[in-house]
Amino acid sequence: MPRPRQALLSRQRIVEAAAALIDAEGLAGFSTRRLAAELGVRGPSLYNHFATKDEILDAVADSITVRVDVSFFGDVDWRQALRRWGHSYRAALAAHPRIVPYLAQGPGRRPAALAMADAVYGGLVDAGWPPARATHVGALMRYFVAGSALGSFARGFVEDPSVYADQYPHLAQAHRLAEHQQQVDEGAFALGLDALIAGLSGTYEETVGPLPPLAKETEADESHDLHR
Template sequence: MCAMARPRKPLLSRERIVETAGALVDAEGLAALSTRRLAAELGVSGPSLYNHFRTKDEILDAIADAVSAKIDLSMFAEDDGRDWRTALHDWAVSYRAALADHPHIVPVLAQGPGRRPAGLKVADAVFGAMVRAGWPPAQATSIGALMRYFITGSALGSFARGFVDDETAYDPADYPHLGRAHLLAEHRQKVDEGAFETGLTALLDGLRLQYEALPARPRTSHSSATAEA
């Protein structure tokens, strides 16, 4: 009896669709993703995608959630031991690193978690940790929102890449303080990471001052207020 031949291509699955779509977005940007292009990349017919995703937007949501799943949340565990400021710092660094690896999906992530499971776990972890630390629920919500604005905003573009690598572009007669601006692009990573760390430190220091001004209140492990991250 002859053994059944193996299929020439791997069976289609949600995981394979998301992985292929994510690689396409990483390489060419959001505009490159269409169901027709994705089906061609997968070697399947377009309608077969609809067995797993109803729309292109659902695929984008899944890509975004896969990126959210890469964000480290261990610092928010109740037994981790880090104080709230250190936890926020370490989480922000992990969050930005995940976005830096997938910059083209940032506009989708910036819209918020919606119904995405991994994104909601991020929001829940941040909010819960802040409330446990003693932040009032409303302020814990604001902190989650503030951190998302700052981190996703920092990942939407590069300050250093905003200047061209041409010293003749910045005439001292017109721009007396930009004589070395053409060197920024060459040092993009150092400039952008340094700016992120400077902003993050300033933000967290400001939050610490607000925290120290809070009236004494008991720490709690849960709250029903709205979370946002």
């Protein structure tokens, strides 16, 4: 029989299928056997492209991380850079919450994750942060963003008011939270990010020195933050 014009498998096809499988069934439901079945191939075929299951997971993780924008580090005030990065980072992770526990780990050998770490760390050090503190700030941001992207607090309430009204008088309106899930979750994240940056600004002034006034973000910048 003539050879097919295109190979049955490619790294990209494997990564896309693995990401879809994890989105649907979570990390616990992911296996190379299950992935091979989804792709309609035998398991060993995967190892022509990836040596191990962890390599596949790393590639999936990097395919998400590469969407995070860090281009502004070094171009704008570090406070603005952290805010823009935070919104972009959360948007990428929130689109794939079931792989967030894997993404929350250190960058390992993942190229996109290492490039992000390099940009953030370099931008903070260039802005005057001591190297150790720059490491702490980068890690802190990752903890905060990953935690916010794991799931929806608002979606955890049912829409039946009788569940809350009698026994939990302060939650009489909690049944409406699921209806406004996006506003609640995004509002909470934005508030937390502002508070985090304000706290870091105080630490910077205690450690490094006075900060210049922060230029007001333009409407275009704010829209960029919220829709990354």
